[in-house]
Amino acid sequence: MGSVRKASAWLGLVEDSDERYYDDEYAEGAETGDAWVTDPRVRVASESAVEQGRRIATVSPDSFRDARGIGELFRDGVPVIVNLTSMEPSDAKRVVDFAAGLTFGLRGSIERVATRVFLLSPSDTQVVSGEAASRSTQDGFFNQS
Structure with a gap:
């Protein structure tokens, strides 16, 4: 994908046909709505x-x-x-x-x-x-x- 096409896709002027940036687990988590669930073992310092x-x-x-x-x-x-x-x-x-x-x-x-x-x-x-x-x-x- 050329730089002009990438910039146009980023601006939303054209559809982004390059799906290699997304993996299946991320896409499934985003659909179910639990993409931002924090691991309970992680604590803020x-x-x-x-x-x-x-x-x-x-x-x-x-x-x-x-x-x-x-x-x-x-x-x-x-x-x-x-x-x-x-x-x-x-x-x-x-x-x-x-x-x-x-x-x-x-x-x-x-x-x-x-x-x-x-x-x-x-x-x-x-x-x-x-x-x-x-x-x-x-x-x-x-x-x-």
Whole structure:
């Protein structure tokens, strides 16, 4: 089929006589109406992450007013990465004070990840630092010395 004929068929100006693009199973499924049925074993990543508690929120507040959103996420048991790089220093300090009180009150932990970036972890979340991870691989399989 030539390119002009293909373009005409795509535009609907002529009938597409080239049926090689369709297989029989697809055509039968389209007729019965169940062509879009999803396999029940397939799960959306965000749904399985919520079920297993593997969701992490990243928040970049603009002002202290955004602290409430941080608190609500943390109260729901979601670890929160707070990026304060775009805030004024005085407001950033207030958010850090709020986050410290929040983590203390809910028995979580707060860790500085980078300059003006903090990780708030609920009490049931284990955070492995880079030092602990490097110690575990020094004596393990990856030791090439």
